[in-house]
Amino acid sequence: MSKVPGQAQDKASPLSHSGQQRRDFLKQSAAALGGATLAAPLLTGRARASAGTPETRTAKLGFIALTDAAPLFVAAEKGFFAKHGMPDVEVLKQSSWGTTRDNLVLGSRRNGIDGAHILTPMPYLISTGAMTANNQPTPMYIVARLNLAGQCISVGREYADLKVGVDTTEFASALAAKRARGDAVRAAMTFPGGTHDLWIRYWLAAGGIDPNSDISTIVVPPAQMVANMRVGSMDTFCVCEPWNEQLIRQNIGYTANTTGELWHNHPEKALGLRADYVEQNPNATKALIKAVMEAQMYCEQPENIEEVARICSRRRWINAPYDDIIQRMQGHFDYGTGRVVENSPHRMRYWNDQASYPFKSHDLWFLTENIRWGYLPRDLDMQALVDSVNREDLWRAAAAELGIDKSAIPEGTSRGKETFFDGKVFDPENPLAYLDTLAIKRMR
Known part of the structure; x- marks a missing residue:
């Protein structure tokens, strides 16, 4: 090449x-x-x-x-x-x-x-x-x-004790335990192959979570992310603002990282x-x-x-x-x-x-x-x-x-x-x- x-x-x-x-x-x-x-x-x-x-x-x-x-x-x-x-x-x-x-x-x-x-x-x-x-x-x-x-990866409040950040090692264990109970685990992004899909996949994979087998990756429009997290449709999502901020203000979840922490600028x-x-x-x-x-x-x-x-x-x-x-x-x-x-x-x-x-x-x-x-x-x-x-x-x-x-x-x-x-x-x-x-x- x-x-x-x-x-x-x-x-x-x-x-x-x-x-x-x-x-x-x-x-x-x-x-x-x-x-x-x-x-x-x-x-x-x-x-x-x-x-x-x-x-x-x-x-x-x-x-x-x-x-x-x-x-x-x-x-x-x-x-x-x-x-x-x-x-x-x-x-x-x-x-x-x-x-x-x-x-x-x-x-x-x-x-x-x-x-x-x-x-x-x-x-x-x-x-x-x-x-x-x-x-x-x-x-x-x-x-x-x-x-x-300027994008962020957010997680649901059920993982509040973990305070998930850029390292997904403990998050991987929590997701595995949830799967073992028979519950679905899902990561939401906005378009297959788009930036949000790639950020959340990179982040998960870096911590040993295979986004193809350890978690289901689903597509959710940006403006619907918060509502879907509220009803338990996903465990984590990646999207731009203001939806990550709204998640916190509505006490539904928190920000794990802003994507610039994964790759500066x-x-x-x-x-x-x-x-x-x-x-x-x-x-x-x-x-x-x-x-x-x-x-x-x-x-x-x-x-x-x-x-x-x-x-x-x-x-x-x-x-x-x-x-x-x-x-x-x-x-x-x-x-x-x-x-x-x-x-x-x-x-x-x-x-x-x-x-x-x-x-x-x-x-x-x-x-x-x-x-x-x-x-x-x-x-x-x-x-x-x-x-x-x-x-x-x-x-x-x-x-x-x-x-x-x-x-x-x-x-x-x-x-x-x-x-x-x-x-x-x-x-x-x-x-x-x-x-x-x-x-x-x-x-x-």
Whole structure:
């Protein structure tokens, strides 16, 4: 497998390919799957003039009611879409990630959507047909990352005495005892192969819990997590805010960890767009990216956090109490176990720490973990797929037009080696070597 390329692109790089070549590659990838189910903002001054007028004034963008969708809320509320020539952008609430996928497959021409706030692996799972009806691929692009970290893993109050954290050793014994009594044990996530699925699987497996045999993994939409925990539908779940905070406030469970403790500054959600929308509307696409970039900068500024939390709380967006949102958005984490962390280094990042840039090396990790759990085949050409779906070139073009200071733009497309809480190291130049070090997995 070729290594993650640097900033300079060879003339034969997929980044220089036409839209048709990208589509051809995605079709070939889908066929290869065999139909199996698989710091403060830095601007150099005034934003530079756009390279071209947007081809359309509109886009339909989906979102799930989570705080990491805040850049879309803010771009709509503060007029950033309109500022960049896109006054008719619609930001539309979706009931689940499955609904998001289905509406992306439909596209806006068939009353669906053009793009979405989305779990980073989903554009790959949709593009290859690994997680679509009849395994039919719908080519998609990732054009920006929306945030880093900020998710949490929660457990039910029946495990209050354990005070479960990043170490699941004692939790494993408690789950085994519960199974021995004949009771079901379940872990909930939001979409197969999505970020929440991968975080909770990694966490469980690191402590010796096999998520394929020791616990049942179920899919629950984010907004339904707390209600399902209340009635005993699961023992643990992974989701974004405000649902972990609500679990504590309703005395139903507590936070075991925030996912940044598993992998510091890990990539999370992305801005994903249908490939045909991007190819037909390249200037409009850059306008959307620029609007989202400005919104990300706005969300990151400390003086704006209270306003951003109030925007998130509105019925139009998350429809949750402000008090359930503001604390963790500010970095104040009360885990519900007596553990309280102020100014957490693992709070969600929207812009700082290069949160907006879609590193290709990170997408390689997501694909590797999807291979680990059997959603994608081991012989998948991961690098070629990343080069076809990840459009960091459009992010760079938008950043140049917006006048982003060069110090805020990565020099290359890899963030380098990544180290996880259990000491495992992912080298994007050799993903399969990392995969081979993992004891618990389910590959095909």
